Amino acid sequence: MTGILEAIHVTDTAGAPMRSLERAELRSGVGIIGDRYMNDAGHWSDHPAGDRELTLVAGEVVDALGLAPGATRRNLTTRGVDLDALIGREFTIGAVRCRGERDCEPCAYLEGMIGRPILRELAHRGGLRASILDDGEVAVGDAIT
DSSP states (O other), X not given: OOEEEEEEEEOSSTTSOOEEESEEEEETTTEETTSTTTTTOSOOXXXXXXXXXXXXXXXXXHHHTTOOTTTTOOSEEEESOOGGGGBTOEEEETTEEEEEEEEOOOOHHXXXXXXXXXXXXXXXXXXXXXXXXXXXXXXXXXEEO
């Protein structure tokens, strides 16, 4: 399976608007440099922190729901990738190795940020939480394999 990295979004603090990047530096065990989760400034569940480094969402889902890029507040938007198939598996984004940890189900907080009832529409399509295994840079247009 090969797809592409379509968009990168980060924000400094929980609830702040997401900003789009063309490139981002990923750090193993840390997250995306400059993102809220790297700085422990995000909003998350009580689940163990091992899967807060990186979040992905399928661009096909974003399109189907009529959302703007970054609206799901996931870091990376993909195209042509079955994110569920990556749970428990290693994959690469450009040259950076990652591991799919678990699905990234939507929550009431996200629904409030989007500003419309979205939980039912995003159920089981909310994306993927992943760990970063290698430090490196990713860029929009990178292959995901």
